[in-house]
Amino acid sequence: EEPPGAGAGEDGYDYGKGDFVEHACRYCGIHSPACVARCNVPSCRKWFCNSRGNTSGSHLVNHLVRAKHKEVCLHKDSPLGETILECYNCGCRNVFLLGFISAKAENVVVLLCREPCLNVNALKDMNWDLSQWLPLIDDRCFLSWLVKVPSEQEQLRARQISAQQINKVEELWKTNPDASLEDLEKPGVDDEPQPVVLKYEDAYQYQNVFAPLIKLEADYDKMMKESQSKDSVTVRWDIGLNKKRVAYFVFPKEDNELRLVPGDELRLRYSGGTSHPAWQSVGHVIKLTAQEEVALELRASQGVPVELSHGFSVDFVWKSTSFDRMQGAMKTFAVDETSVSGYIYHHLLGHEVEHQIIRNTLPKRFGAPGLPELNASQVLAVKSVLQKPVSLIQGPPGTGKTVTSAAIVYHMAKQGQGQVLVCAPSNVAVDQLAEKISSTGLKVVRLCAKSREAVSSPVEHLTLHYQVRHLDTSEKSEMHKLQQLKDEQGELSSSDEKKYKALKRATEREILQSADVICCTCVGAGDPRLSNFRFRQVLIDESTQATEPECLIPLVLGVKQVVLVGDHCQLGPVIMCKKAARAGLAQSLFERLVILGVKPFRLQVQYRMHPCLSEFPSNCFYEGTLQNGVTVNERQSTGIDFPWPVPNRPMFFYVQMGVEEISASGTSYLNRTEAANVEKIVTTFLRSGVVPSQIGVITPYEGQRAYIVNYMSRNGSLRQQLYKEIEVASVDSFQGREKDYIILSCVRSNEHQGIGFLNDPRRLNVALTRARYGIVVLGNPKVLSKQPLWNSLLTHYKEHECLVEGPLNNLKQSMVQFQKPKKIYN
Amino acid sequence: DDGIPVGSDEDEGVEVRQKVVQVDPKEQEDFDRELKALLQESLESRKSEVRTRSTLNMKVPMNVLEGSKDQRAGESESGEETMDEEGGNAGGGSKVRVKVLMKKGHKQQTRQMFIPGDCPLVQSTKEQEAAELEE
Ligand SMILES: [Zn+2]
Ligand SMILES: [Zn+2]
Ligand SMILES: [Zn+2]
Incomplete structure (x- = not known):
């Protein structure tokens, strides 16, 4: 519906905000302007930083030596501005020959080449001190006051590239200057993908492992769904409250694993006959009955062949959105150092991090208004979570993990650290949590995917789309007028539609900003409507049923404190592609952290079973x-x-x-x-x-x-x-x-x-x-x-x-x- | 935006128990050899070039000389920002402001930069000044 931007994902959102920093070091990704410089060879023009990383020379020097390139240009935000380093006298640009000299009496320095300018006799008579020629490159590194060495923190969060990888990628660049480090590790078509591991050197390695697995799963999903066409479908017609056409038909679920869910997109087709020309329209599934009847709300309102009922065909319209968002989150995790706190970054990658305690004044009581009294293990869970930047809560069946989660969110929201983001992989779980949290009196907004707005929800009144429609202030009357018009006519003129969309977006933003807590699915956290929001505190329920990249989507919005709730003794995420499953995509982040030695806090009292x-x-x-x-x-x-x-x-x-x-x-x-x-x-x-x-x-x-x-x-x-x-x-x-x-x-x-x-x-x-x-x-x-x-x-x-x-x-x-x-x- | 500063102070205290970076001595040797070769080759190529560059234009322009005596970072008159402190990799200690003489096309210009007080470039001017004072 929104026009996709160039190179943008399915829903017009450019994934990974820090996505492409042009001046990032091509080896390690570091991109503070003071720490990088560009190779000035026209066919190269790549940026490198002045850190040594795991090698003996700095990345910049490494590149120049390995590629036999000799010219360098500084960044425009560096102390000297955008400058090609060259000899002041003769213009020689070979950095291996350049060095500084200073004037004898003044604090004036100049770049001079070693050969021949340093040896020109005429210079000696002037006021320059030639005895102290200081080479640009010293100890395999550029002078650190000209091109700064990145801080230790920065280096720790950068890609940990090895000398071997550097040599390999330099070799690759000789034939393909645009190749990336990822290309080095790309498995061949028939290769088994790299399996997941417990610890990752850096977020780039993490991405190198997970990106191909997500791609495999996406390809499989696409292939399977697009092969689900059905012919000779019989349709019965209806009109929804919003005046949209709804088609009802039986879409028999065979005993394969394809599960149709509300929000899925289907294409309804009529191939044309003597009585009616060919026709087709895409729509969203808004309901599934127990009798496997599907209710499809059509996008088209005109020209629908409502007089026909037989001979339709149905295709599945595959969407890449959720996979795109996972890939985007991994990218953001790697290149944007504000995406998650340093502590969480290293913790998630399995690095040994010095224990951290969040100094918060703890509440006097750990329950929350509107919730049932907490039992001892639930109280302990809430208490321990509030003091830790990363916690796992294990909720065996029937142990009240939703109530506990709601109490945690309540206390987090009361700490005044900004809005709390609450997610789960499934819509059902998100709805349940939203309802419980809302009963504590907090202002909750449930953000639904646009494709699910027509799907009925038990927490309708909390949903963003409902609140937008029912926000009752006079300034919104224009939007409501347009909304009414749209409901009556089915569509608006293009200028009205533009106006309506702008008003709607502003209203959505306003409502989202005023919430204490925003609830959505993990994939929903990648919704463009949240792209400018930052969440320090995130709780993910059912996290053991999400893949790692899925879990990452809500985290890369600035998280400093994360609570993962789940139970690794129950079933994990469903992975359809066997190759991806074998490589370990089915292992959740929660589970990996448990194996790494993070002890989950277990809720111990069950209220369900005899x-x-x-x-x-x-x-x-x-x-x-x-x-x-x-x-x-x-x-x-x-x-x-x-x-x-x-x-x-x-x-x-x-x-x-x-x-x-x-x-x-x-x-x-x-x-x-x-x-x-x-x-x-x-x-x-x-x-x-x-x-x-x-x-x-x-x-x-x-x-x-x-x-x-x-x-x-x-x-x-x-x-x-x-x-x-x-x-x-x-x-x-x-x-x-x-x-x-x-x-x-x-x-x-x-x-x-x-x-x-x-x-x-x-x-x-x-x-x-x-x-x-x-x-x-x-x-x-x-x-x-x-x-x-x-x-x-x-x-x-x-x-x-x-x-x-x-x-x-x-x-x-x-x-x-x-x-x-x-x-x-x- | 909810107005929370991004990447704020709390983040500083992360202590990662880091593995000690060990550079493979073989790799280092290999790298040093290539670096040396590159240097050598650069020098040779310049030496074999004809030395016809007699037009030395290395005079320090007058305007640069005005009022630039050994100013320490931090006491700059114009109130401009001094070097950021957290870097800490520029040698530590005090920093000295120098002017870098450059050519943009045929025009001379200077840019300001801070270098560590213990840098040999500064030492020489200091000695020079001291000598002048004694005279
Ligand atoms: Zn280059
Ligand atoms: Zn680098
Ligand atoms: Zn020269």
């Missing part, structure tokens, strides 16, 4: 530290008549021996026996008085998910509508959520292939910790017991007499033999 359900996860994933904030009584299913094998223990492992099958798409699995038994369990729950919204069916495989939905609606013995209201989802998509009753279908059941997805302990943790009142696990113990973790889970169920088989109304303890666990990774 104590019986939290026992295994606590012992297995949290060293037994998880305490129960809910009692058995509070989680008793009173009045629910369900055949739990042990009455006070609402859990069982239901032994299944049916075989797995490969799904129609060939990329996923399903298991018919398990699906049939899932339906029976669901029906039993419903009969016993549980309502559909209390039940969640989860499974690791998309193929099984689709099969269960289908099977229940066709074979369920109760009203079909009841089954339709039951949420059937993948384990991964259920992270962060809960249901009263969870049914987990494991699917995998084979002789030799292993258990795939189920191997990941974090997926098992997520699956086991979604239920509040009760859980039923369906799977094949013979197969699952080969994996050590599943083996201990099965043993746990068996010891509690909850490993059962047989018909639901006559469950018996199973005597199935487990296999010896062995370490298999597949």
Whole structure:
């Protein structure tokens, strides 16, 4: 909608503010004008600094020697201004021959060449002191009072280039003068990308590792989404409140991993026939129904073929925005030294940094108005975070991490350090946080992507676009008039549109500036509307579900204090490209910091699960530290008549021996026996008085998910509508959520292939910790017991007499033999 | 903008436990050899050039000589900014203001610059002045 500027990203924003400093040292990136000079050879003209870095000579001297270039020009902001260094007498520009001499009596100095001018006899008779000729280059470095040596801080934050790299890049410049250091390390097309590491020399190395991984993921995403065209789509038409055309159609989700989400862009096409010419329009998904019907708000308002309903095609319009912003953030991180504080810069790169304490007056109480009272571990978390520039908070399932985060943000905002930025990778998490923070009385603005403005949100009143529309002051009346006109007509004249946009932008800015807290997704923090904002304090929730470059986007806006909230024992970010995943893109920043030795602060009291359900996860994933904030009584299913094998223990492992099958798409699995038994369990729950919204069916495989939905609606013995209201989802998509009753279908059941997805302990943790009142696990113990973790889970169920088989109304303890666990990774 | 100064003072206190930079002696040797070769080659090329440059125009112009006796940094009359202090790599100690005589095209001009008090360039003028005083 906004015209993309030259070389700018998708949304017209030039990524990385300090992006291209022309006079940055081509080796290390240092760019203070006093410290750099330009090689004056016409074919070269590159800038270099006067620091030695990791080499014996300064970068400037290194270049001149390696390239055999001999002329230098100073920066215009240097003490001598933009000057080509040359002999005052003969004009010789060879810096290897130049030096200063001074006048005998005065504080006047001049550059003179060693040969021949220094040896001209006539000079000796004048007032110059020739005995003290001071060469420009001394000890492999330029005179430091002519071209300053960068400070130690500056050098530490620069690219740590080695002598070998210098030689290599100089070699490369001989054939390709515009090559960059990155070109040295670019992997070939078929090469495996460089894997991530724990520590990085500098932000350039960081960028060298992550940029290719993000590129791989972006390419994969593009390829996959653009191959998702559907033909013969039937459309039903509607008009939205904003007078825009909305098309409803079914976009069947096959059992691949493509997930359509609100805000996605689709193109609706009609290829033309005898009755109607060809037509197409792009629109945004504003809603997805449980029946997989998509509501698409079209951009075009005129010429829409509303009289037609059949024969449409739908394509996915891939956007590079989020990937562009990640790349931009990495660039900013490297070249702009104001992007993050020095402490955070070195900390994130894994350098050993002297401990720092933030001297803040701590509040008397750590809770916040409008929030529930904090428990002891939550109070400690808030307290420790407020005093540290970098902290990690680990929130196991149900431990109240949103409340804790909200309390932290409340106290940060009260410290008067400016606005606080609050982010999370997912929109759902951002909405939840925004709501909680707003209940403390702070002024919260929820910034949504423009493509999501029509998507309904539980915190509508906090969103920027809502506040812009409802800001009620007289000076805004002109904007409101234009808004009304736009709503009525669908569009404005180009001059009105211009005026409207300017007014809107000013209003947005005003509202954003008056907020205490701004909430958006990590990618949203790269929104151009925030490009002039600086945030010293940033909190990122669900940070273990974001990739590192994603996490970086909110950080490079000037952060000095960062809080990462998450749980590295639950699932990490979803990476579609296997190559990128193998190279380690799926490891979050939080996780890397933990491995580097940063101890996360763990919240320890869980308020979700029946104590019986939290026992295994606590012992297995949290060293037994998880305490129960809910009692058995509070989680008793009173009045629910369900055949739990042990009455006070609402859990069982239901032994299944049916075989797995490969799904129609060939990329996923399903298991018919398990699906049939899932339906029976669901029906039993419903009969016993549980309502559909209390039940969640989860499974690791998309193929099984689709099969269960289908099977229940066709074979369920109760009203079909009841089954339709039951949420059937993948384990991964259920992270962060809960249901009263969870049914987990494991699917995998084979002789030799292993258990795939189920191997990941974090997926098992997520699956086991979604239920509040009760859980039923369906799977094949013979197969699952080969994996050590599943083996201990099965043993746990068996010891509690909850490993059962047989018909639901006559469950018996199973005597199935487990296999010896062995370490298999597949 | 919310008016917060960027990159402010708090940032100064970062202590990074830094690895000691070790220059590979082989690399250094290699570099020194190339540097020496370049120097040598430069000198040779100049020597072989015909020495016809007799028109020496090295007179210090009169206006430069006026009122420029050994002024220390910081006591400048015009109140202009002195060298920034934090650099600390210009030799430390006091700094002396010098005028650098340059040519822009055919015009002479001077630019002001500060050099460390212990720089040999300054030493010579100091000695000279001292000698003059004794006379
Ligand atoms: Zn050059
Ligand atoms: Zn450099
Ligand atoms: Zn000369």
